[in-house]
Amino acid sequence: MISNQNLSQHSAILAAIVESSDDAIVSKDLNGIVTSWNPAAERIFGYTATEMLGQSILKIIPADRHHEETTILRILGSGGRLDHFETKRITKDKRILDVSLTISPIKNKAGEITGVSKIARDITELRKQEEKEAVLAAIIESTDDAIISKTLTGIITSWNPSAQRMFGYSSEEMIGQSILNLIPPDRKEEEPLIISKLKQGERVKHFETKRVTKTDKIIDVSLTISPIKNKAGEITGVSKIARDITEKKQEDQRKNDFMAIVSHELKTPLTSIKTYVQLLQARAKKNPDEFTVSALGKADVQIKKMTNMIHDFLNLSRLEEGRMPLNKTTFSLCELLEELILEAKMLFPGHEIVLQMDKDSSICADRDKIGQVMLNLLGNAAKYSGTESLIKVCCETGAAKVKISVSDEGMGIAPADQQKLFERFYRVHTLHSSNISGFGIGLYLVSEILKLHHSEIKVQSEPGVGSTFYFCLDHA
Ligand code: ADP
Numbered sequence: 043m044i045s046n047q048n049l050s051q052h053s054a055i056l057a058a059i060v061e062s063s064d065d066a067i068v069s070k071d072l073n074g075i076v077t078s079w080n081p082a083a084e085r086i087f088g089y090t091a092t093e094m095l096g097q098s099i100l101k102i103i104p105a106d107r108h109h110e111e112t113t114i115l116r117i118l119g120s121g122g123r124l125d126h127f128e129t130k131r132i133t134k135d136k137r138i139l140d141v142s143l144t145i146s147p148i149k150n151k152a153g154e155i156t157g158v159s160k161i162a163r164d165i166t167e168l169r170k171q172e173e174k175e176a177v178l179a180a181i182i183e184s185t186d187d188a189i190i191s192k193t194l195t196g197i198i199t200s201w202n203p204s205a206q207r208m209f210g211y212s213s214e215e216m217i218g219q220s221i222l223n224l225i226p227p228d229r230k231e232e233e234p235l236i237i238s239k240l241k242q243g244e245r246v247k248h249f250e251t252k253r254v255t256k257t258d259k260i261i262d263v264s265l266t267i268s269p270i271k272n273k274a275g276e277i278t279g280v281s282k283i284a285r286d287i288t289e290k291k292q293e294d295q296r297k298n299d300f301m302a303i304v305s306h307e308l309k310t311p312l313t314s315i316k317t318y319v320q321l322l323q324a325r326a327k328k329n330p331d332e333f334t335v336s337a338l339g340k341a342d343v344q345i346k347k348m349t350n351m352i353h354d355f356l357n358l359s360r361l362e363e364g365r366m367p368l369n370k371t372t373f374s375l376c377e378l379l380e381e382l383i384l385e386a387k388m389l390f391p392g393h394e395i396v397l398q399m400d401k402d403s404s405i406c407a408d409r410d411k412i413g414q415v416m417l418n419l420l421g422n423a424a425k426y427s428g429t430e431s432l433i434k435v436c437c438e439t440g441a442a443k444v445k446i447s448v449s450d451e452g453m454g455i456a457p458a459d460q461q462k463l464f465e466r467f468y469r470v471h472t473l474h475s476s477n478i479s480g481f482g483i484g485l486y487l488v489s490e491i492l493k494l495h496h497s498e499i500k501v502q503s504e505p506g507v508g509s510t511f512y513f514c515l516d517h518a
Pocket of ligand 1: 418422426450452453454463468469470471475479480481482483486509
């Protein structure tokens with residue numbers, strides 16, 4: 043038997059729970075008239091207790107769900123109870139909420155049902171979150187990219203169907219296993235490097251590497267790796283998106299091989315044509331005939347252009363094979379630039395090319411390769427600007443470095459293209475540039491040669507106004 047004192051203590055506790063609950067706790071009589079309405083009900087549905095007490099519960103039930111009330115009463119009448127019944131309710135400001143209801147009968151001493159108590163939990167956010175997760179899950183299931191997540195110690199925690207297609211292992215085989223199973227023995231050191239980058243808050247984007255499949259096949263992949271963080275912002279794991287780029291790599295390899303063979307085959311006949319032109323030029327000097335001298339001069343210019351092109355092709359294939367040694371010497375920058383400008387004036391006679399240099403600098407670098415960088419930049423400046431426009435080569439000498447720039451007054455480059463210019467085979471396709479021929483390897487070579495010199499090529503450009511390409515070299 044509960045004493046009167048205990049009973050009032052018990053009621054006080056119950057009242058405190060109802061007051062402080064995050065869930066709406068509402069009761070009503072059998073006619074649907076609200077008899078209690080707690081603070082959470084006020085927060086969730088927007089009506090105050092004064093507005094609701096004595097009113098019909100139908101105020102918060104969307105019209106198309108009024109019939110639910112009769113069903114609920116029938117279930118309760120037959121001694122039942124409803125747990126986590128998911129439905130919709132409408133707020134004072136006409137928002138539709140997803141709610142989960144737990145409904146129990148209120149009985150009098152005789153055991154007759156006199157009313158109903160409802161606990162309503164607002165699950166709108168939860169539903170939205172579930173919908174978002176379902177969309178994400180569908181993307182992860184259907185994408186062509188392998189999406190894998192793992193712990194910071196490299197233990198795989200998720201593995202999508204494309205990961206199975208790409209690497210041959212099922213998720214049952216891989217979850218709980220080490221990611222090192224996919225990394226070829228000579229690349230195992232990549233993993234700690236990637237993790238340390240992520241720990242510093244960096245994201246690794248389009249990192250090209252190799253991975254090994256279940257059948258020991260080596261595939262080329264491009265990886266984008268991001269940290270997984272908990273609510274406190276701590277990194278708890280890593281997610282990887284891997285794209286199979288084996289075909290693209292093979293295609294690039296075929297292009298490189300083709301260029302290497304063609305340029306090698308072209309070199310021999312070109313050298314002999316050059317020798318004959320030089321012989322004829324020597325002869326023409328003795329017996330000057332205006333037409334012959336001019337024709338041989340033009341032939342000589344074309345031979346030089348072709349030689350530069352072949353140099354680019356050969357350097358590209360050398361670079362791909364990782365064998366482009368630098369032959370560093372100390373030389374005068376001014377002398378090199380004057381030589382190059384003389385050559386450029388001969389190759390691109392339609393342009394005015396000027397050199398602005400405050401003072402000479404001694405540079406320790408590969409003279410031929412820096413020459414090739416400059417000829418490529420000068421060639422582009424001439425190619426992508428109108429004839430008779432000005433091309434400026436500037437040198438600014440700083441304390442430790444000298445900055446070299448090539449500026450033109452040409453068609454310029456849109457910001458989106460500026461980021462991709464230095465990729466291999468990248469060419470801008472605009473109405474103005476579509477009839478200008480090229481292979482898209484010049485700036486790639488410029489960038490790679492400068493990287494070998496611990497330098498970087500940069501561009502500033504405005505479409506329709508012109509472009510400036512610049513880089514820095516250390517003083518000797
Ligand atoms: P190519 O000139 O053979 O196409 P590059 O690698 O030298 O290859 O240049 C890549 C692209 O960058 C070119 O196709 C061109 O669209 C753009 N570009 C390079 N230099 C300039 C410049 N000075 N002005 C405008 N566009 C340029």
